[in-house]
Amino acid sequence: xxxxxxNDPRALILDDVHIRxxxxxxxxxxxxxxxxxxxxxxxxxxxxxSTLLAYLSGFLDSAFQATxxxxxxxxxxxxxxxxxxxLGLLLQDPxxxxxxxxxxxxxxxxxxxxxxxxxREAIAAKALDDAGLSGFFHRDPATLSGGQKARVALxxxxxxxxxxxxxxxxxxxxxxxxxxxxxxxxFAKARQRRLPxxxxxxxxxxxxxxxxxxxVIAA
Amino acid sequence: xxxxxxxxxIAILVGPILFGLAATILPAAGVFPALGGEAxxxxxxxxLLAQPGxxxxxxxxxxxxxxxTAISLTLVMTFVAGWSNTxxxxxxxxxxxxxxxxxxxxxxxxxxxxIAPSGWIMRLVSPELTGFASPPDWLILHDPLGLAMxxxxxxxxxxxxxxxxxxxxxxxxxxxxxxxAMSLGYGKTAAFIFVVWPRIxxxxxxxVFAVIAYASSVVDVALILGPTNPAPLAVRVLGWMxxxxxxxxxxxxxxxxxxxxxxxxxxxxxxxxxxxFGAIRDGLAMSGLRFRADRALRAAAAALIAVCATAVFLxxxxxxxxxxxxxxxxxxxxxxxxxxxxxxRQIGNLAGPFWTTVSVGLAATAISLVVALACLEREARTxxxxxxxxxxxxxxxxxxxxxxxxxxxxxxLLSVGVGASWLAVVFAHVIFVLPYLFLSIADPWRxxxxxFGQVAGAAGSGPDRIxxxxxxxxxxxxxxxxxxxxxAVSVGQYLPTxxxxxxxxxxxxxxxxxxxxxxxxxxxGVFAFIQMVLPFVGFALAAAIPAIIFANRRDLRAAx
Numbered sequence: 002x003x004x005x006x007x008n009d010p011r012a013l014i015l016d017d018v019h020i021r022x023x024x025x026x027x028x029x030x031x032x033x034x035x036x037x038x039x040x041x042x043x044x045x046x047x048x049x050x051s052t053l054l055a056y057l058s059g060f061l062d063s064a065f066q067a068t069x070x071x072x073x074x075x076x077x078x079x080x081x082x083x084x085x086x087x088l089g090l091l092l093q094d095p096x097x098x099x100x101x102x103x104x105x106x107x108x109x110x111x112x113x114x115x116x117x118x119x120x121r122e123a124i125a126a127k128a129l130d131d132a133g134l135s136g137f138f139h140r141d142p143a144t145l146s147g148g149q150k151a152r153v154a155l156x157x158x159x160x161x162x163x164x165x166x167x168x169x170x171x172x173x174x175x176x177x178x179x180x181x182x183x184x185x186x187x188f189a190k191a192r193q194r195r196l197p198x199x200x201x202x203x204x205x206x207x208x209x210x211x212x213x214x215x216x217v218i219a220a
Numbered sequence: 221x222x223x224x225x226x227x228x229x230i231a232i233l234v235g236p237i238l239f240g241l242a243a244t245i246l247p248a249a250g251v252f253p254a255l256g257g258e259a260x261x262x263x264x265x266x267x268l269l270a271q272p273g274x275x276x277x278x279x280x281x282x283x284x285x286x287x288x289t290a291i292s293l294t295l296v297m298t299f300v301a302g303w304s305n306t307x308x309x310x311x312x313x314x315x316x317x318x319x320x321x322x323x324x325x326x327x328x329x330x331x332x333x334x335i336a337p338s339g340w341i342m343r344l345v346s347p348e349l350t351g352f353a354s355p356p357d358w359l360i361l362h363d364p365l366g367l368a369m370x371x372x373x374x375x376x377x378x379x380x381x382x383x384x385x386x387x388x389x390x391x392x393x394x395x396x397x398x399x400x401a402m403s404l405g406y407g408k409t410a411a412f413i414f415v416v417w418p419r420i421x422x423x424x425x426x427x428v429f430a431v432i433a434y435a436s437s438v439v440d441v442a443l444i445l446g447p448t449n450p451a452p453l454a455v456r457v458l459g460w461m462x463x464x465x466x467x468x469x470x471x472x473x474x475x476x477x478x479x480x481x482x483x484x485x486x487x488x489x490x491x492x493x494x495x496x497f498g499a500i501r502d503g504l505a506m507s508g509l510r511f512r513a514d515r516a517l518r519a520a521a522a523a524l525i526a527v528c529a530t531a532v533f534l535x536x537x538x539x540x541x542x543x544x545x546x547x548x549x550x551x552x553x554x555x556x557x558x559x560x561x562x563x564x565r566q567i568g569n570l571a572g573p574f575w576t577t578v579s580v581g582l583a584a585t586a587i588s589l590v591v592a593l594a595c596l597e598r599e600a601r602t603x604x605x606x607x608x609x610x611x612x613x614x615x616x617x618x619x620x621x622x623x624x625x626x627x628x629x630x631x632x633l634l635s636v637g638v639g640a641s642w643l644a645v646v647f648a649h650v651i652f653v654l655p656y657l658f659l660s661i662a663d664p665w666r667x668x669x670x671x672f673g674q675v676a677g678a679a680g681s682g683p684d685r686i687x688x689x690x691x692x693x694x695x696x697x698x699x700x701x702x703x704x705x706x707x708a709v710s711v712g713q714y715l716p717t718x719x720x721x722x723x724x725x726x727x728x729x730x731x732x733x734x735x736x737x738x739x740x741x742x743x744x745g746v747f748a749f750i751q752m753v754l755p756f757v758g759f760a761l762a763a764a765i766p767a768i769i770f771a772n773r774r775d776l777r778a779a780x
Contacts, residue, residue, distance in 0.1 A: 090678035143774035
């Protein structure tokens with residue numbers, strides 16, 4: 002990471018973030034992730050790395066005690082409600098809303114300020130084109146393959162115009178040959194949009210492929 | 221609205237019971253200024269105790285409550301123990317909801333039409349097997365021991381207890397534990413009863429107490445099938461409440477409290493029975509016996525469950541047949557001709573009660589659904605779930621006998637000038653609709669994958685948008701099924717409707733029960749048929765609406 006990148010206001014800053022459970026430290030991290038950079042947090046399951054993402058996105062269970070600031074785009078996000086933080090979240094499962102079509106899943110995420118109905122539909126359709134899924138607008142998400150679902154899930158996050166991307170083992174449910182393709186797809190899209198990315202994973206291949214800073218937490 | 225939702229729910233569940241009981245205690249203690257009761261006195265109690273046959277009425281109610289519950293629970297336990305993880309079990313699971321949706325009164329009429337001396341079973345075997353050319357003079361319905369009433373209650377409580385058992389089972393990992401016991405050489409039934417049932421029972425205990433309370437204080441089923449001379453206590457209390465001699469209100473209030481005491485006594489006896497059964501079970505479990513020869517027991521359990529389901533479905537069929545029967549002389553198995561004449565004659569009498577039933581049912585269901593969803597949404601947003609006391613509160617209206625507080629509630633509503641309005645009837649129904657609706661929707665609502673909400677939230681949606689656009693549509697089917705449960709409960713309400721409505725808001729249920737004494741099977745058939753069809757339509761809509769809306773969404777169809 003270059004210093005320029007770190008000083009860019011779009012960077013995602015974790016300032017002395019410290020999460021505890023019953024007085025025991027789960028995660029303690031300070032870092033600045035520049036736009037287009039990917040920071041990996043490695044640790045076995047149960048080590049609290051998902052807890053970190055829950056804290057950053059505003060869903061932390063009240064059983065945990067957390068301190069430290071989260072800053073992005075020049076805004077202190079720490080006390081904000083989840084929907085005000087603009088931190089896109091990609092989880093293990095694609096979690097496409099089953100009652101909506103593929104296109105409606107994307108439209109749901111496009112911000113209201115992005116334009117009128119037609120402009121918003123154009124954004125959704127373009128996102129599908131970008132993901133190699135042209136013509137999938139009216140499809141039932143249940144009929145998609147695992148890789149297609151993963152790509153729709155990513156595009157859904159991207160059209161919501163997030164300031165940064167939080168990834169929670171988004172590749173672990175994919176079969177081995179598809180995993181590398183989706184991984185490259187996600188990283189390429191994030192770099193292309195110059196989004197700071199925080200990736201938590203237990204898979205060393207993920208971190209190696211990301212190529213950025215790596216933090217390791219013990220169990 | 222969201223913040224006060226739990227308070228509203230608690231007010232609905234607890235308020236009427238507290239005020240209703242208070243307004244029952246005062247007249248029971250002689251205080252009822254409108255009727256000249258100014259000071260505390262033991263006179264109402266003395267008059268109550270002087271009622272002829274009072275203790276026999278009490279004994280019938282107590283025995284009905286305990287025997288109904290013991291039979292139903294034993295049947296469900298033995299069947300679940302002997303047949304879980306079998307194909308028969310899976311297919312019977314689908315019959316539970318339709319069975320449960322049949323109102324008690326309709327099921328009781330159906331049973332009466334089957335087992336009466338002039339009923340369908342006797343017609344089927346006469347005169348060939350019995351030699352009877354006319355119905356025998358046997359006291360099958362309204363028998364003095366209340367056996368017909370107990371049968372009518374058992375066929376309805378078995379599906380209820382079966383359903384609560386089914387929903388409690390997954391958390392007890394029944395398969396793993398009973399397989400562990402079977403690998404030690406235990407028979408299937410014994411393995412389940414020894415190692416799984418105790419944990420299931422702990423979870424369904426409140427429902428069991430609700431069955432005791434219901435069966436020990438039931439009015440509508442008792443009027444259709446129960447003993448008459450003397451009748452069970454709750455029936456007599458209702459009679460005193462409706463007595464033209466207004467001073468009988470004192471006796472009625474004292475009787476309502478006696479009913480409460482009686483149900484509490486039934487609970488106390490049940491607690492002893494629980495201990496006893498537990499001790500016997502543990503003794504057998506430690507005896508080293510393996511109880512491998514359980515084939516006959518399993519067969520008997522399956523047969524009895526089948527008899528219960530058949531009795532309800534066949535009874536309803538016969539009931540429907542009577543509504544379109546022309547001439548149907550005794551000993552003919554089928555009517556000699558079918559006619560719509562009864563329907564044509566009754567359509568005028570049916571219309572008013574029909575619309576009251578539907579409008580009260582829809583209103584009570586809508587109110588309960590909004591309150592239940594508001595409570596659950598509040599719980600989701602604050603992360604604070606009601607503890608075990610919240611479940612206790614939900615069961616409260618099901619555990620306090622209706623007759624012991626609804627009468628007081630009526631007096632109270634009259635005294636504040638709300639009177640016997642349509643809204644008052646709706647309000648009275650909500651007290652009983654809300655618990656069932658809440659219990660029906662809470663599990664699927666809480667089981668929803670919260671990560672859908674997190675993903676939507678991270679994409680910029682606030683809590684309201686997530687509720688309306690994601691959570692509610694995804695759970696639409698569960699919400700509609702819960703609404704159908706609530707509607708069915710409202711349709712089946714007898715006592716709150718006649719008491720709070722003061723007879724001015726007849727429903728198909730109150731009309732059908734009122735017809736019981738007359739014994740015109742064709743007219744009863746019409747009213748009871750509508751009573752049974754209304755809940756069924758509710759469940760059919762709850763299945764059809766999501767199927768149409770989400771015809772193109774495989775993951776929501778598979779959730780069925």
